[in-house]
Every structure is written in structure tokens, then in C-alpha cells.
Amino acid sequence: MAATEPPTTGPQAPSETLADAALRPVLHAGRRWWLVFGALVALVLIGVAAYATQLVHGLGVTGKNDQVFWALYTTSLVAFIGFSYGGALVSAILRLTGATWRGSVVRIAETTALATLLVGALFPVIHLGHPERVWEFFVTPQFNSPIVWDLVAIATYLLATVVLFGLPLVADMGTLSAHPALGPRRRRLYHVLSFGWRGSHAQRRHLENALTVVAILIVPLAIVVHTVLSYAFSLTSRPGWHSTIFGPYFVIGAIYSGVAVVVLATVLYRRAYHLEGWIPAKVFRNLGYVMVALAIAYGYATFTELTTEGYVSEVADAAVLYTLVLERYAALFWGFVLFGLIVPVVIVVIPRTRTPGWIAFASICVIGAMYVKRFLITVPPLTRPLIGGETATYTPTLVELGVVTGAAAGIGLIVMVVFRLFPVLAVYEIEEIEAQERAEATRIAPPAASPQARA
Amino acid sequence: MTGAISPLHRSHVPLGLLVVASVLVLPVVASAQEASPAVTTDDVTSLTVEFVPSTVKGVPHYLAARLSTSDGSAVAGEQVRFVRVADIFGGRKVELGRATTDNGGVARVAIVPREPDYDVTVSFAGSESLEPRTVEQRVVFPPETVVTGARPPHGGGLVDPHLRPLAEVMPGVIGSAALIVWAVLVFVALGTLWRVRRDRDRGFPTSPGVGTGAGSSDGDAAVSGAQGPQP
Amino acid sequence: MLPRRNVLRLAVAGAALVGSGKLLEAFGTLERVSAAHLPPPRRGTEAEPHGHQWVFLIDLRRCDGCGDCTKGCQEMHHLPEEQEWIKVHRLEDTTGGDYFLPVLCQMCERPPCVQVCPVAATFQTPSGPILVDQSTCIGCRMCMAACPYGVRYFNWQEPPDVPEEERHADALLQIPQVRGTVGKCDSCMHASLENLLPACVESCSMEAIWIGDFVTDVATNGRDSVGLSQYMREHDVYRLKEHLGTEPRVYYVAGHGQDLEY
Numbered sequence: 001m002a003a004t005e006p007p008t009t010g011p012q013a014p015s016e017t018l019a020d021a022a023l024r025p026v027l028h029a030g031r032r033w034w035l036v037f038g039a040l041v042a043l044v045l046i047g048v049a050a051y052a053t054q055l056v057h058g059l060g061v062t063g064k065n066d067q068v069f070w071a072l073y074t075t076s077l078v079a080f081i082g083f084s085y086g087g088a089l090v091s092a093i094l095r096l097t098g099a100t101w102r103g104s105v106v107r108i109a110e111t112t113a114l115a116t117l118l119v120g121a122l123f124p125v126i127h128l129g130h131p132e133r134v135w136e137f138f139v140t141p142q143f144n145s146p147i148v149w150d151l152v153a154i155a156t157y158l159l160a161t162v163v164l165f166g167l168p169l170v171a172d173m174g175t176l177s178a179h180p181a182l183g184p185r186r187r188r189l190y191h192v193l194s195f196g197w198r199g200s201h202a203q204r205r206h207l208e209n210a211l212t213v214v215a216i217l218i219v220p221l222a223i224v225v226h227t228v229l230s231y232a233f234s235l236t237s238r239p240g241w242h243s244t245i246f247g248p249y250f251v252i253g254a255i256y257s258g259v260a261v262v263v264l265a266t267v268l269y270r271r272a273y274h275l276e277g278w279i280p281a282k283v284f285r286n287l288g289y290v291m292v293a294l295a296i297a298y299g300y301a302t303f304t305e306l307t308t309e310g311y312v313s314e315v316a317d318a319a320v321l322y323t324l325v326l327e328r329y330a331a332l333f334w335g336f337v338l339f340g341l342i343v344p345v346v347i348v349v350i351p352r353t354r355t356p357g358w359i360a361f362a363s364i365c366v367i368g369a370m371y372v373k374r375f376l377i378t379v380p381p382l383t384r385p386l387i388g389g390e391t392a393t394y395t396p397t398l399v400e401l402g403v404v405t406g407a408a409a410g411i412g413l414i415v416m417v418v419f420r421l422f423p424v425l426a427v428y429e430i431e432e433i434e435a436q437e438r439a440e441a442t443r444i445a446p447p448a449a450s451p452q453a454r455a
Numbered sequence: 456m457t458g459a460i461s462p463l464h465r466s467h468v469p470l471g472l473l474v475v476a477s478v479l480v481l482p483v484v485a486s487a488q489e490a491s492p493a494v495t496t497d498d499v500t501s502l503t504v505e506f507v508p509s510t511v512k513g514v515p516h517y518l519a520a521r522l523s524t525s526d527g528s529a530v531a532g533e534q535v536r537f538v539r540v541a542d543i544f545g546g547r548k549v550e551l552g553r554a555t556t557d558n559g560g561v562a563r564v565a566i567v568p569r570e571p572d573y574d575v576t577v578s579f580a581g582s583e584s585l586e587p588r589t590v591e592q593r594v595v596f597p598p599e600t601v602v603t604g605a606r607p608p609h610g611g612g613l614v615d616p617h618l619r620p621l622a623e624v625m626p627g628v629i630g631s632a633a634l635i636v637w638a639v640l641v642f643v644a645l646g647t648l649w650r651v652r653r654d655r656d657r658g659f660p661t662s663p664g665v666g667t668g669a670g671s672s673d674g675d676a677a678v679s680g681a682q683g684p685q686p
Numbered sequence: 687m688l689p690r691r692n693v694l695r696l697a698v699a700g701a702a703l704v705g706s707g708k709l710l711e712a713f714g715t716l717e718r719v720s721a722a723h724l725p726p727p728r729r730g731t732e733a734e735p736h737g738h739q740w741v742f743l744i745d746l747r748r749c750d751g752c753g754d755c756t757k758g759c760q761e762m763h764h765l766p767e768e769q770e771w772i773k774v775h776r777l778e779d780t781t782g783g784d785y786f787l788p789v790l791c792q793m794c795e796r797p798p799c800v801q802v803c804p805v806a807a808t809f810q811t812p813s814g815p816i817l818v819d820q821s822t823c824i825g826c827r828m829c830m831a832a833c834p835y836g837v838r839y840f841n842w843q844e845p846p847d848v849p850e851e852e853r854h855a856d857a858l859l860q861i862p863q864v865r866g867t868v869g870k871c872d873s874c875m876h877a878s879l880e881n882l883l884p885a886c887v888e889s890c891s892m893e894a895i896w897i898g899d900f901v902t903d904v905a906t907n908g909r910d911s912v913g914l915s916q917y918m919r920e921h922d923v924y925r926l927k928e929h930l931g932t933e934p935r936v937y938y939v940a941g942h943g944q945d946l947e948y
Contacts, residue, residue, distance in 0.1 A: 058865045059825070060842035066768070069827045069840055129825020129840065129866025136805040136822060143625040147804035147828050152633045159637065163644045170651060195648050196655035203651045210647035217639060236832045237798065237930055386836035387789055387926070388775030541904040543738075544897075545881045547911035549904050569903045605900045606739050607795070607935055 018430060019179050022172070022423035024273045027181050029420060032272070037416055040409040047406010050399045051126060059129055061399045067392030068382040072400040073127035075375045076407060078229055078250070079257065080120030081154065082370070083411075084161065086258030087113020088222040089290070091164055092215035101286050103433040104279040107172075107426040108269060109262045110165040115414035116261065117161055119407050121154050126403060146231040153225040160218045167210055170195050171203075171428030189421070204432070226250040233377065240320035240381030249301045253370060256294035260344075260366035263287050265415060267360035269424055278425055284356040288348035291359075291366065299341045319384045323391075329380045332372050340369025500524060500588045502535070504577045507563070508600050515565035516600055518551065520577045522560045522588070529560025533582060537564045539573040551575075568596040569605070739900035740814040740873060740935065741914070742884075743923065744788055745907075747941030748894035751776060751786035758889025759871070764848045764861050769839045771871040772886050785942035788895070790886065791816060791837045791871035792926065792934030799829035799838065808868070809857075814935050815873035819857040823867035830868060834927055835934075838870045883908050892946065 054061050064071050090109035094102040124147075125131045141148045174197025176182070177190035197203055227247035234246035263284065270279045306325065309317040324333050344362035347353045383392045500522060507517040518537055522530040537551040554562035572595040581587030756770045765771065772790040779785050793814045800810050807822035808829055830838045845862040854861045859876040863869045874884030878897070882888075887895045887908055898905030898914040905914040923937035 058843050059840070064840075064842070066830070066839050067836075069830050124826075127826070129827075130823065133805070133822070133824045136807075136824060140806050140822070142803055142806040143629055144621060145802045145804040145828065147802070147826055149629065151804075152629055156633060156636050156640075159640050163640055167644065167647060170648065196652040198655050200654060200656075202654035206647050206650040206654065210643050213643050214640070217636065221636065232828065232831070235802070237834045238831065241831075386834060388777045388787065389773075541902050541911065543881075543899055543902050543904050544878075544883060544906055547904060547906045549911045549913055551913065567903070569901065603901065604737065604739075605903065607741055607900055607933075609933070 018278065018425065018427055019176055019423075020181075021273075021275055021278045022425035022427050023176060023179060023181065024275070025269065025419040025424050026186065026421065028273075033416070037413070040413045040416065043409030044406045044413055047403050047409065050402030050406065053399055054126075054403070055131075059127075061397060063395045063397045063400060065392060065394070067385070068379055068394040070127070070378055070382065071394050072375070072396045072404055073123050075371070075378050076404050077120060077123035077127070078378075079371045079374045080116050080123065080407065080411070081229065082120075082226065082250070082254035082257050082374070083261045083367070084113040084117035084120065084157075084258060085222055085226070085251075085254040086260075086262035087111075087161060087164065088218050089255050089259055090262055090287075092218045092222075095211065095215045096219070099286070100433050100437060101283055103430040104275075104425060105262060105266050105283055105287075106168070106429050107422075107424060108266050110161070110168075110426075111415055111418050112261050112265045112411075113161050113258070114165050115411045115418070116258075117154075117158055118414065119411045121158060122407065124150065124154075146228065146235050149228045150232065153221075153228045157218075157221055157225045160214060160221055164211075164214050164218060167207060167214070168426055168428055169193065169422060171197050171199070171207055172423050172426060174198060175427050176423060186421070207428075208432070222254075223251050226254045238381055238386075239314075239316035239384065240324075241377075243305060245301055245305050249298075249305070252294060252297050252301060253373065256291065256298050257367060257370035259287055259291050259294065260363035260370070263291070263359060263363035264367065267356055267363070269419070270356070273424070275425070281356050284359045285348075285354055288344075288354060288359045288362070291362065292345050292348045295341050295345050295366075299337075302337075302341075316384065320381045323380050323383060324376060328383070328393075329376060333376055336369045336373045336376065339365040340373060500530065500579060500581075500586050502577055502579055502588045502590045504575060504590060504592050504594065506568075506594050506596060508597060516568065517563040518566050518575065518577075518594065519561050519563050520554075520556075520590075522556050522562065522579055524585070529556070529558065530585065531556050531558045531560060533562075533579060533585070535562035536578050536580070538576045538578070540576070542570060548576075568601045569603070571596060571598070571601055737901060738813045738878070740793065740875070740878065741898045741900060741905075742790065742793070742873070742936040743896040743898055743905055743914075743918070743939070744936065745894045745896070745921075745939040745941065745945075746785060746787065747939060747943065747945035748892040749774070749786045749788060749941075750892055750943050750946060752891060754889045754891050755788055755886035755895060759885040762874075762877075762885040763859075763863075763872075764846065764852065765863065765869075766841075766843075766845050769841075769863075769869060771837070771839070771869070773837070779942055783942055787938070788886070789835055789837060789926070790936065791873060792835050792932065792936045793873055795933035795935065796931060798832040798834065798930075798932060802828045802832045804828065811875065813875070815875045816870075817857045817872055817875070818860075818868055818870060820860050820864040820867040820869070821855070823864075825866045825868065827868065834930055834932065838868050840868055841865045 062071070062073075087109045090102055091106045091113075095106075125134060128134070137148065137151055170193060173190040174194035177187055177194055182190065227250065230246040230250035233241040234243055236242060266279060266283070266287075270276060306321065309321050313321075323329055343365050347358050347362040353359075379394050383394065385391065501524075502520055502522055504518065504520045507519045509516050520535045520537070522533055522535060524530060533556050534553055535556060536553050538548050539551055541547050541549050551566055552564035554564050556562045572593055574591070575594050576589065576591045578589040579585075579587055751774050753774050755772050756774060759765070759771050760767070760769070763771065772788050775787045775789060776784055777787050793816060795814075797808075797810055797816050800808055800816060804826060805822055805824055807820075807824070808816060808818045810816050825840070827840055830840065841863045842865075844865045848862040852861060854876075858879075859872065860869070874882075874886075877884055883906070884895075884897055887897050887906075890907070893907040893909050896905040896907040896912075900914060903914050905912050905917060918937060921939045923939055925934050925937055927934075
């Protein structure tokens with residue numbers, strides 16, 4: 001693999017093929033790539049060191065206490081698994097709705113879904129006091145526990161995400177294994193992973209059927225997973241947590257933040273590898289519209305929740321409401337409202353800012369704001385005393401920040417490594433969509449577009 | 456005037472001494488006799504205890520104590536205290552109640568026996584004319600009157616704490632759902648891979664734009680039909 | 687869009703799986719891990735000779751907030767200072783005055799904490815107390831989220847050292863506490879089994895805390911003993927957060943420390 005920079009002529013040279021573009025990150029890894037890679041590795045190592053500190057000294061090295069016993073790790077768990085919902089939306093839902101513009105982003109979406117899910121699924125273990133005892137889940141599970149439901153749900157969703165990522169990849173492996181620019185090791189890897197894919201009718205049919213089944217399956221699975229994740233909060237009697245809206249709330253939030261992550265990853269790779277010709281601006285506009293719809297839905301859910309609690313103002317509920325909206329956490333909350341709900345919608349709605357660059361900025365706002373929102377769901381209700389006593393506080397320590405930063409870097413690392421091995425564009429799916437569009441066009445168009453018609 | 460009072464004749468001295476002695480001693484003797492318990496029928500009490508089970512619904516079981524004087528006559532209107540030693544924390548004295556004797560000399564306290572037998576102490580504190588009395592007795596209860604396994608009273612909640620319907624179905628629900636979904640995913644994934652591999656020679660390798668027409672029955676995938684499509 | 691035979695195959699496979707699930711249940715495999723039955727008694731709790739039904743009774747007319755109960759409990763269980771298994775809250779009553787409310791594990795008959803533990807590390811004993819098996823607890827703190835009374839604590843760091851002869855390690859009595867697991871009031875069942883009073887009952891200098899047993903119908907505060915059910919009736923006892931339906935076994939006699947002369 002030549003360590004060369006990607007060609008700066010862009011969009012692409014006229015003779016460049018889809019395959020060339022898809023393999024560009026695989027074939028070209030310049031200095032910038034290694035710099036970013038090195039930085040991410042360093043951050044991951046810091047995270048590992050921080051976690052090692054926690055293993056040695058106990059959870060006391062975090063900022064948690066007996067009132068605020070769930071904090072940054074639980075926030076990250078919900079947030080990172082939520083980020084994986086972009087894959088479900090783009091790859092599955094858009095497939096089922098027949099959105100043809102999804103082709104150029106499905107691979108990136110599936111990869112970010114896999115990466116965020118793998119890292120997010122670590123956090124239930126990271127926040128345990130005795131992580132070495134997880135085997136007990138399989139020996140003495142207590143099936144009434146939302147945590148057991150979490151385990152089953154996340155494991156199942158992980159399998160589905162792997163399948164959703166892996167199956168279309170088989171087609172690409174087959175198609176691209178003959179690419180002249182591939183080195184011998186990559187070629188061998190592609191050959192093995194192609195399972196004999198030659199693009200025959202039969203093979204295509206099998207793959208399409210499989211992807212349809214998985215797409216159908218992953219939608220209710222995604223809904224179940226984040227609903228079950230929300231049950232860890234809402235199936236307690238705590239004010240601020242015991243709310244019926246939590247299930248839908250978490251699911252909508254997950255899809256919202258997931259789409260933002262897909263947008264960000266796509267923009268980064270599009271810019272870095274000059275894939276503008278293959279990933280048109282239309283994709284970002286459409287993803288932007290999806291984000292607007294989800295922002296409205298999430299904002300609706302948030303304010304419905306607040307109105308319901310605020311109007312009746314039961315003592316304990318009102319205390320949580322006040323700390324969120326008016327008192328200690330007000331800056332974070334209204335910051336979330338501004339950068340998570342208002343700014344992204346404004347950016348997409350105004351035609352002038354409906355560009356990939358601005359929408360990328362919007363997605364960064366969404367990602368940050370949604371992480372903060374998960375924090376606001378977790379911590380402020382815990383600061384309020386249950387019977388008597390003082391309001392508790394929570395400040396994350398360097399250990400917690402280190403672990404979370406390392407995990408986030410790990411997500412980036414996984415994505416980078418995947419796209420060093422595998423094509424960044426889903427060649428099979430793009431072609432398949434084009435074939436379908438052509439078939440549609442010939443079917444609709446009049447059978448003989450004769451010159452007389454134009455006369 | 457001299458010979459008006461005849462001197463005490465010598466024979467009168469013993470009699471006189473006796474009279475003086477009696478006058479001096481008698482009150483002492485008399486009072487001593489008053490201090491010693493005179494065995495009269497008025498001030499000795501006896502106390503008997505028995506368990507009176509009830510056979511009528513709504514009427515509680517009773518512990519009855521009869522207070523009487525030694526000749527058997529009932530003592531009415533006096534308070535009797537019932538205490539038992541409970542078999543807990545090394546034996547704790549618990550007052551079962553206080554009751555006043557009725558005309559028949561019987562004081563009753565309603566009880567619900569919690570153990571097969573009680574070590575009961577019944578006491579009468581005494582009064583002006585009556586002796587205090589304390590009786591310790593083991594009272595054995597007929598088994599059908601003893602209440603065992605009593606639980607705290609159920610509060611106002613509607614849900615029976617020992618009814619757990621969700622617990623009954625949860626393992627089945629989760630187990631079945633997980634099994635089905637996993638099976639479908641694995642079946643679909645592995646099945647598709649297997650079919651892809653199996654059918655690699657079936658049908659023409661058609662990719663849009665690449666209509667080489669070359670049969671793929673020969674050669675390896677690296678050569679045939681795997682070129683990048685035209686944009 | 688799926689060919690019919692694939693759908694058929696899927697359906698058959700699905701039915702087979704559901705069927706096998708039912709078979710497993712029939713053979714008791716799934717049944718064994720079912721939470722329909724409470725987890726079996728853990729080490730140390732098998733010996734329950736008298737079959738009691740424990741309750742606590744706290745007379746708030748006598749509580750002066752001294753905290754002796756907290757200290758006594760911490761001493762008996764060798765707890766770190768910040769773990770107050772019985773915590774005395776100072777609250778405002780409806781007349782604007784203060785009163786003290788000692789809160790310990792409420793021994794709920796319908797314990798939310800037991801319901802959410804993923805590995806069945808916390809469990810309910812037949813006589814009432816809820817215990818934590820710290821050799822099983824994975825430290826997820828879900829039980830702390832579920833408990834509405836806030837009586838559970840987490841062992842964030844290594845607890846202070848305890849001499850060898852005072853150590854005890856089972857679900858009934860865990861000394862010292864295990865780092866990374868959840869600890870809470872154990873209702874001193876380890877003491878009751880030996881006819882000893884719970885630490886808080888023993889330590890209370892105002893004789894305000896009573897331990898009662900419904901089976902023998904007796905409550906004692908160490909000094910006096912009364913008939914439990916009668917005492918409860920006469921004193922109009924109440925429980926905390928009754929509306930949650932947890933059916934706690936800790937009863938309070940309403941008061942504000944007014945009855946300090948007894």
C-alpha cells in the first residue's frame with residue numbers, strides 16, 4: 001500500500017470508477033491519516049490507563065457518590081449506543097422506504113453504527129464495581145431486571161448490526177477483489193470474504209432477500225433496544241425518571257443523534273478523500289431534513305414532559321424540574337435546547353446554510369447537545385434527596401473523563417481502521433440502486449422514444 | 456388519822472403484783488396477738504388461672520383468673536394483671552392486659568395465643584384487706600386456638616405482594632423472543648453466505664455496463680466479471 | 687418480495703424455536719432461573735428456627751435525633767463513616783417545626799430493589815429482612831436506583847481494615863464490606879438469630895426503636911416489651927411512602943420528639 005496522498009484533483013478524474021473512489025481510503029494513507037490515527041491511539045491508551053486506575057483503586061476514583069451513583073459512564077452508555085441508530089435509519093429504514101439517495105452513505109452509516117455500538121456496549125461493564133463477575137449474568141440471571149433485558153437486547157442488536165454491515169460487504173469484496181491497485185494481502189482478504197461473489201442474478205437475489213429481512217427485523221429491534229435501555233431509568237419510582245415517555249423519548253433521541261453521527265462521519269471522509277462527486281450535496285440536504293423532523297419530534301417530547309410535570313408540580317417532580325430548567329443545570333439544559341434543537345433546524349431550514357459544511361456543523365451541535373441531554377436525564381434527578389437531606393452534587397473526575405474520551409477516540413479508531421481495510425462506498429448497493437432506477441426509467445418511459453415525437 | 460390506811464398485808468403482795476403485771480403486760484400481749492396473722496376467713500387470697508376458649512365466632516378466647524379468699528368467696532372489683540414471658544430475645548415479659556374481677560371474682564383478658572403454651576404470671580396487687588397474690592402458671596392452649604405464621608397486616612395497596620405475574624412470564628418472553636430473533640439473524644446471515652457461495656456459477660455474472668457475456672463457469676472470480684462499473 | 691418457500695421455511699423455523707423454548711421450560715431449565723420463585727436462601731440464612739416475621743417500630747415522639755443508633759450500627763458492622771445504614775433525617779413537619787426521622791432498610795414486602803437486581807444478589811428472606819450477597823453483587827447499582835427510601839450505599843473504596851477475628855463473610859453478616867458492591871442495613875438478622883437485639887435498638891438511648899415479631903406478637907425496645915398488634919393499633923402507626931405499594935415493615939409512631947420524658 002503506497003503511503004501516498006489522495007489525488008487532489010476532484011471530484012474525480014473522468015476515468016475514475018466507483019471502485020477507485022470506494023477504495024481511496026484503503027489505498028491512500030498519507031501523513032494526515034497517520035497523525036490522526038496516532039492521536040486517537042494516544043487517547044485510547046489514556047482511556048485504558050484511566051480504566052486501569054479504576055480497576056485498581058475502585059469506583060471511588062470517579063466523582064460518584066451514594067446519591068449520584070450513575071453519572072458519566074451511564075450517560076456515555078446511552079449516548080454511544082444511541083449514536084449507533086444512524087445505521088438502522090440509513091441502512092434499514094431508508095432501504096425499506098426506497099430512498100435511492102441513501103446509496104453513497106450506507107457503508108459509512110453501517111460502520112459508524114458498528115463502531116459506536118461496540119464501544120457503547122463496553123460501558124455497562126466499565127461502570128460495574130465487579131466487572132469480572134459478568135459471567136453471573138449467564139448463570140443466575142434474574143429475568144425481572146431491566147439490566148438483563150439490556151444484555152439480551154444489546155447483544156441481539158449487535159448481531160443484527162454486524163449482519164447488516166457484513167452482508168453487503170460480501171458483494172463488495174467480490175466485486176473489488178480484482179481491482180488492480182490492491183496489494184496481495186488485501187486481495188487475499190477480499191477474496192476470502194467474498195464467499196465466491198460474482199454478481200450473478202442468483203447471488204444478487206439472495207443478498208437482496210437477506211437484506212430485506214434484516215432491514216425489517218432491525219427496525220423493531222432498534223425500537224426495543226433503546227426502549228429497554230430507558231427502562232433502567234423509568235422502571236424506578238424516582239421523580240424525573242418514572243415517566244411513561246421515556247421509551248419513545250430515548251428511541252427518537254437515538255435516531256436523531258445517530259443520523260448526526262452519520263452526517264459527521266460522511267462529511268469528514270468526503271472532505272478528506274475528495275469524494276464530492278460520489279457523495280452529492282443532496283445527501284446532506286436529505287439527512288438534514290431527517291434531522292429536522294427528529295429535532296421537532298425530540299423537542300416535542302421534551303417539552304411535553306416538562307409541561308406535564310410543571311403544570312401539576314408535585315413536590316418531588318417540581319424539584320427536579322427546577323434544578324433542570326432554572327437552577328443548577330439550567331445552563332446545560334438551555335444550551336441543549338439552543339444547540340440541539342434550534343440551531344440545527346435553523347441551519348437546515350435556511351436555504352443558504354443548507355450546505356454540507358453547515359449541516360456538518362449542525363451535526364456537531366446535535367452530537368454534543370444530545371450527549372449533554374443524556375447527562376441531564378441521568379444526573380439532575382439523582383441530585384435531589386429522596387426523603388430528607390441535602391442536594392447532592394456531581395463533578396466528573398479525570399478518570400471518568402479519560403475513559404469517556406478514550407472511548408470516543410476508540411470509535412474514531414475503529415472507523416478509521418475499517419476504512420483502511422474495506423471500501424468506504426457500498427459499491428454493490430450503489431450499483432443495485434442505479435440498476436433499479438434504470439429499470440424503473442425504462443419501464444415508465446414510452447417504449448419507442450421515436451424522433452417523430454420530438455418534431 | 457394514823458391507822459386510817461391499813462398497810463398491804465403480806466399475803467396481798469403476790470395478788471397485787473399479778474394485777475400490776477397484767478395491767479402492764481396485757482396490752483403488749485394483746486398487741487402482739489394482733490400482729491400475728493390471724494387465720495381468719497377475710498384476708499387470704501387465692502388466684503387460679505385458666506384458658507377459656509371460645510366456640511362462638513366473634514367471641515375471643517380469654518384468659519380467666521379467679522380471685523377468691525381462702526374460704527372460696529369471690530373477690531369482686533379488684534384489678535388483676537396478666538403478663539406472659541414471650542419466647543423472644545431471651546425471654547421478654549409482655550403484659551397481656553389488666554382486668555377487673557366481676558361479681559364472680561373472675562377477671563378476663565382476651566388473648567390470641569401465638570405459641571402452643573404461655574408462661575403466664577397473674578398478679579393481684581393486694582388491697583387494704585387483702586393480700587397481694589402472684590401466680591405463675593404455664594397455660595397450654597388447644598392447638599386449634601393457636602395462631603401461627605401471622606404476617607404484618609396488608610396495607611392499602613391493591614397489589615398482593617406475593618403475586619408476581621410478570622415474573623412468571625418474563626423468562627419465557629425474553630427467552631423466546633431472543634431465540635427467535637437470533638435464529639432468524641443467524642439463519643439469514645449464514646444461509647445467505649452459503650447460498651452466495653453455492654450459486655456463484657449459477658446465472659450470468661451480470662453487472663450493469665459490463666456485458667461481457669463470458670460464462671463464469673471457468674476461472675476464478677479474480678479474473679471474470681469483477682471490474683469496477685463505469686460511473 | 688420474499689419467495690414463498692423462504693417464508694415458509696422461516697415460519698417453520700420460528701415455530702420450531704418457540705416449541706423448543708416451551709420444551710426447555712417444561713424440563714425446568716428456564717423455570718429454574720425464573721424469578722417467579724424468590725432466589726433460594728443464601729449462605730448463612732438457612733437457620734431460621736422460629737419462623738419470625740420481623741418488623742421495626744420507631745417512636746418519633748421519643749426520637750431526639752442524637753444519632754446513637756447510627757453510631758451503634760456503624761460500630762457493629764465496622765462501617766466507614768459515610769455509610770449510615772440507619773440515617774436520621776431532620777425534617778419539617780406540617781406545623782413548621784422540626785422532627786427527626788430515622789430511616790433504615792424498610793424491609794419491603796414488595797421490594798423494588800430485589801426486582802431489579804440482574805444477578806439475584808439481593809434477595810428477600812422469608813422472615814422479612816432483605817439481604818445482599820456481596821460475593822455475588824456485580825456493583826451495577828440498579829438496586830440503588832430502584833429503592834425509593836435511599837437506604838442503599840455503595841462501597842466506593844476499600845473499607846477500613848478489620849481484625850481477623852471480627853471478620854465474617856456471608857449474606858447474613860458481611861464484615862468488612864466488600865469494595866465495589868452495595869451495602870445496606872441488614873435488619874440485624876444475624877443478631878436476632880442469636881436472641882440479641884439489633885444494633886440500633888440496643889444503642890438508642892431514648893428507647894425509641896422497637897423490634898417486633900408478628901409471629902409471637904411481641905415488640906421490644908430492649909427495656910420494655912409490648913404486644914405488637916395491640917401497640918400498633920393503639921398508636922396509629924404509619925409507614926413511609928405508602929402510595930408506592932412497597933409494603934414496608936417499618937412502622938412509625940407519629941411525633942416530634944415531644945415525649946422525651948418517659
